[in-house]
Amino acid sequence: MNRAIRHIALLTLKDLRIEARGRQTIGLVVVLAILIVVVLALGLGPGSGSSGLSATAILWVAYLFGGVLIFEKTMAVERYDDALAGLLLAPIDRGSIFAAKLLANLVLMFTLALVVTPVGIMFFQFDLSVAPGGFALVMAISMIGYAAIGTLFAALTSSTRLAGGLLAMLVFPVTLPVVLVSTRVLANLFEHNVSIGGSGLAILIAFDVMFLTASWLVFEIVLEA
Amino acid sequence: MTGRLTIQDYETRGAGRSLRLATSAETAASSPAVRAMSVHKVLDDRPILRDLTFDLPAGCYATLLGANGAGKTTLLRLLSTLTTPTRGELEIFGRSARKQGAMIRAGIGLIGHQSMVYRDLSALENLIFFGRLHDLPEPSVRAMDLLEFVGLVDRAHDPVKTFSRGMVQRVSIARALLHEPRLLLADEPFAGLDAPSADTVERLMAQLNEQGMAVILANHDVRQSLRLAERVIVLRKGRLVLDVPSGDVSAEDVLAEIDKR
Amino acid sequence: MDSATSKLISRLYWLVTFCLLVAVTAMMAFWTPREETMGDVQKIFYIHLPTAISTFIVCFVVFVASVMYLLQRRSWWDDVAFAAAKVAVLLASIVLLTGMIWGRSAWGHWWTWSPRLTFSLILWLLYVVYLMIRPSIESSQRRALICAVYGVIAFMDVPLVYLSVKLLPDIHPSSIQLSPDMRTTLLAWFVPMGMLVIGLVVTSFKINRLHRAISEPVEEEVDEPRLVPAGGNA
Numbered sequence: 001m002n003r004a005i006r007h008i009a010l011l012t013l014k015d016l017r018i019e020a021r022g023r024q025t026i027g028l029v030v031v032l033a034i035l036i037v038v039v040l041a042l043g044l045g046p047g048s049g050s051s052g053l054s055a056t057a058i059l060w061v062a063y064l065f066g067g068v069l070i071f072e073k074t075m076a077v078e079r080y081d082d083a084l085a086g087l088l089l090a091p092i093d094r095g096s097i098f099a100a101k102l103l104a105n106l107v108l109m110f111t112l113a114l115v116v117t118p119v120g121i122m123f124f125q126f127d128l129s130v131a132p133g134g135f136a137l138v139m140a141i142s143m144i145g146y147a148a149i150g151t152l153f154a155a156l157t158s159s160t161r162l163a164g165g166l167l168a169m170l171v172f173p174v175t176l177p178v179v180l181v182s183t184r185v186l187a188n189l190f191e192h193n194v195s196i197g198g199s200g201l202a203i204l205i206a207f208d209v210m211f212l213t214a215s216w217l218v219f220e221i222v223l224e225a
Numbered sequence: 226m227t228g229r230l231t232i233q234d235y236e237t238r239g240a241g242r243s244l245r246l247a248t249s250a251e252t253a254a255s256s257p258a259v260r261a262m263s264v265h266k267v268l269d270d271r272p273i274l275r276d277l278t279f280d281l282p283a284g285c286y287a288t289l290l291g292a293n294g295a296g297k298t299t300l301l302r303l304l305s306t307l308t309t310p311t312r313g314e315l316e317i318f319g320r321s322a323r324k325q326g327a328m329i330r331a332g333i334g335l336i337g338h339q340s341m342v343y344r345d346l347s348a349l350e351n352l353i354f355f356g357r358l359h360d361l362p363e364p365s366v367r368a369m370d371l372l373e374f375v376g377l378v379d380r381a382h383d384p385v386k387t388f389s390r391g392m393v394q395r396v397s398i399a400r401a402l403l404h405e406p407r408l409l410l411a412d413e414p415f416a417g418l419d420a421p422s423a424d425t426v427e428r429l430m431a432q433l434n435e436q437g438m439a440v441i442l443a444n445h446d447v448r449q450s451l452r453l454a455e456r457v458i459v460l461r462k463g464r465l466v467l468d469v470p471s472g473d474v475s476a477e478d479v480l481a482e483i484d485k486r
Numbered sequence: 487m488d489s490a491t492s493k494l495i496s497r498l499y500w501l502v503t504f505c506l507l508v509a510v511t512a513m514m515a516f517w518t519p520r521e522e523t524m525g526d527v528q529k530i531f532y533i534h535l536p537t538a539i540s541t542f543i544v545c546f547v548v549f550v551a552s553v554m555y556l557l558q559r560r561s562w563w564d565d566v567a568f569a570a571a572k573v574a575v576l577l578a579s580i581v582l583l584t585g586m587i588w589g590r591s592a593w594g595h596w597w598t599w600s601p602r603l604t605f606s607l608i609l610w611l612l613y614v615v616y617l618m619i620r621p622s623i624e625s626s627q628r629r630a631l632i633c634a635v636y637g638v639i640a641f642m643d644v645p646l647v648y649l650s651v652k653l654l655p656d657i658h659p660s661s662i663q664l665s666p667d668m669r670t671t672l673l674a675w676f677v678p679m680g681m682l683v684i685g686l687v688v689t690s691f692k693i694n695r696l697h698r699a700i701s702e703p704v705e706e707e708v709d710e711p712r713l714v715p716a717g718g719n720a
Contacts, residue, residue: 003360010357018345021384077343081393086341086400088307090358091331149639156632169619170636173611174643177650184653203649210642218635221556224308269627270561 007092011100016107018077025073026111032069033062033116041123055126056135056186060179062116063109063139067146068168070108071154074101079158088223098219102151109143127190134189134196138204142182145208146175152215155222178207256319258283258408258439259304264313266299266463273299275463276313281441281456283318283407286434288454288471289443292483295460297443298338301410304441305335318407331359334401336411340393341400344386348377348396351385352403359404371399375429391422398429408439415444427453447483448476459483496689503685506678510671518671527591532672534584536679538606541577544570544683545613545641552637555630561698564630567637569690571616573683578610601651608647612640626698 019025040058078084078101087097117139121128128135153170185200259281266274274296281287289297302308303315306326315322317329335341342351349368356364372378375395380388385396394414401409411430415423431453434440444450451457451471459467459482467474467482514532521528551567554560585606590596597603616636623629664672 007358010354014343014346014354017350018343021345077345080344082337082339082341083343085307085335085337085339086355087358089305089330089333089335089341090355091327091360092358152635152639153632156635159628166619166622169615170632173608173615174636174639176608176611177643177646181650181653184650199649200653203646206649207646210646211639214639214642218556218638222631222635269559269630 004093004096007096008100008103011087011097012103012107015074015077015100015104019074019104019108025070026108028073029066029069029108029112030115033066033112034119036062036065037116037120037123055120055124056183057179058124059113059117059120059139060183062120063113063143064146064172064175064179065168066112066116067105067109067143067150068171070105070112071147071150071171072158072167074104074108075151075154075158084223094220094223095216097223098151098155098216101155102147102215105147105151106144109147110140113139113143130193131189131196135186138182138185138189138196138201141201141204141208142178145178145204145211146171148208148211148215149174152211152219152222155219178204181207256283256316257281258285258318259441260314260316260319262314262316264303264310264315266296266303266308267311268299273463274303274310274460277465279458279465279468281439284434284437284439285456286431286440286454287442287456287458288450289441289458289460290445290447290450290479290483291460295483296463297460298412300460301335301337301412301441301443304408305333305410306330307335331404332406333408333410334404334406336394336397336401336409336414338412338416340385340397342385342393342396345384347382347384348372348388348399349381351396352399355400356403361404364403367403368399371402374402375399376425389422391418391425394418394422394426395429398426402433406438408441409433411440411442413443413445415446415449447479451476451479461485499681499685503678503681506681510674510678513674514671517667519665519667521668525591527588530584530587532675533679534581534588535672536675537577537580537584539676540679540683541574541581541609542644544574544577544687545609545644547687548574548613548616548637549641552634552641555634556638561626561630562695564633565691565694565698567633568620568694569687571613571633571637572690573686574613575610575617576686577683578606578613582606582610599654601654604654605648605651608651609644612643612647616640626701 037058040061044054044058078087088094120126150167150171153167157166157170181200181203185196185198185204188194188200189196257280259279261277261279264274264277265272277300289300291297299308303310303322304317306317306322306329309323309326318332320329322329342348343354346354349365349372352368352371353364356367361367369378369381372381375398377392377395377399380392385393388396398414409430414426414430418426427449430440430442440454442450442454451474454471457467457469457471457474457479458465459479461483466485467479510532514529518529518532520526547570548567551563551570555563555567582603585603586596589598589600589603616633619636620629620633623632
């Protein structure tokens with residue numbers, strides 16, 4: 001167990017070190033996400049996002065597209081020069097490779113959210129002060145499930161041409177329930193002051209558990225292709 | 226990861242020690258490096274390898290020849306446990322490739338078509354990283370030893386993306402040797418190298434073999450293969466069609482065997 | 487079974503299916519009583535419900551075939567999954583359309599974000615994506631693998647979609663009072679619908695097999711007869 005944790009830490013730090021060196025992914029993703037928020041803000045017109053529902057929906061669009069780019073980029077690192085084969089040749093559990101990649105993706109997604117959320121809030125005059133903790137918790141739980149799916153499909157598509165469009169196509173429909181539930185839960189929280197606990201949160205956690213397990217199980221099969 | 230390891234550190238920590246490459250005592254053990262018993266590989270309903278049966282003793286230098294698509298790369302992937310046989314039994318040092326993949330992986334090194342290292346990290350960082358994945362006790366010392374072996378000590382801290390093709394290939398060899406494998410698999414290691422680099426790689430591999438490491442070299446150049454290896458294996462359309470000591474055949478015979486329809 | 491007999495059986499099968507379809511349509515149109523509030527539009531329900539149930543079953547077939555592909559890596563399973571997915575999209579489209587027609591006459595809008603319409607839409611999207619990604623992946627092995635993983639994940643997603651749309655405000659009828667005659671018509675519809683679905687999946691599967699045989703012929707050798715039979719892994 002200790003050994004697995006050491007390997008996961010080693011692999012995650014390697015990804016983050018490569019990212020820190022080039023800062024290719026995070027810069028690109030943050031700018032893209034801000035661009036999306038601006039386009040939506042201008043398209044919808046001033047004042048449109050002040051309700052909790054539309055503000056979270058707009059942020060979700062930014063997170064979703066930013067996420068796809070993150071998953072793709074962090075997996076491309078493994079595909080350049082087939083470094084992934086180097087990992088597969090090491091006597092480590094393949095589950096560790098999945099766990100590490102997921103962690104690296106989550107770190108980048110949270111970084112993205114940390115930058116883009118204030119920007120979105122500023123543009124839409126969306127008042128988060130009612131329940132900042134609830135907002136962060138719901139979004140974090142949602143992103144874990146999204147990242148699990150994204151990490152799995154990025155490993156699958158990274159060796160094909162057209163990987164970008166393909167990854168978004170695969171990941172978006174599957175993630176729709178997460179977006180639907182988290183926006184509903186947050187709308188209830190901000191507009192009707194309904195606590196986030198309840199069936200909504202349960203669905204999000206179920207989504208995380210189901211897809212973390214499924215991705216972890218399937219990942220090894222995927223890598224041996 | 227660790228703090229930066231400078232060349233000075235390395236020198237004080239024991240440069241010039243003899244480099245351990247293969248654990249020769251183990252190599253002498255009775256089990257052959259490779260034992261394939263009627264191995265089949267079917268990919269997507271297509272037979273890629275058909276009924277391969279052969280033995281390679283520990284410490285031998287074998288070369289794998291065949292036209293494009295004959296199954297050389299697939300065989301090397303099988304031997305490195307990146308994929309498993311569809312039917313038949315494959316043993317590497319007496320261990321079943323199907324069941325004991327992780328243990329086998331600890332004893333083999335693979336040099337592939339691609340370098341299998343991270344281009345954004347330095348040569349040293351790459352080697353230390355992979356060394357740790359292999360649970361080496363002193364990954365940084367080992368990494369510097371190997372960089373010296375492949376002649377890249379002065380470029381240890383440069384990112385791999387700044388390297389020439391030949392230098393990348395040498396990093397790739399160092400990566401394959403990190404965990405002191407007993408069997409080295411090389412998939413066309415000379416492809417795309419200029420003459421001096423190819424010569425260096427050729428010499429490195431011969432040196433490793435002399436120290437007791439079994440080497441399997443997949444190659445296009447028949448004459449070079451016959452010169453280097455003691456054993457020749459020819460694949461055609463996924464079947465083993467020739468398996469002889471290299472002294473017993475001429476290049477013309479081998480070429481004819483590769484091309485035969 | 488020689489090809490002439492199998493052709494005869496398949497023609498007979500389709501003939502029976504067609505006759506039964508005509509019969510239940512006639513039954514629905516002329517024999518079944520009109521529902522009071524909705525009128526004739528209510529009769530679309532007899533098509534809607536059996537189609538919806540068949541959709542789930544066919545999606546389950548995609549799931550099972552995908553799991554089997556992941557375990558065995560034989561193109562046979564990929565062809566089954568693809569065939570079932572095509573039928574799933576067809577059925578989901580019918581469910582969506584009949585649902586929209588119903589909604590138009592019941593609530594006056596073609597589209598409302600009611601939980602069930604939303605559910606049908608997401609289900610339809612999930613499996614349309616399955617079909618749409620296939621042509622964009624060149625390697626047949628890669629395509630089969632990606633689609634198999636997607637087929638598993640998409641099916642696992644279905645109950646979550648179902649639970650999550652329930653958070654939307656509902657105006658869909660949750661249960662409909664059916665007279666005994668209406669119930670008979672509904673049950674009668676399941677028979678040709680089931681036959682149609684099975685026939686479509688099987689036919690589509692056969693087409694897939696033929697298509698694969700044409701596009702990726704297994705290399706035959708004349709001089710050496712020891713060819714490994716296709717997919718013959720132990």
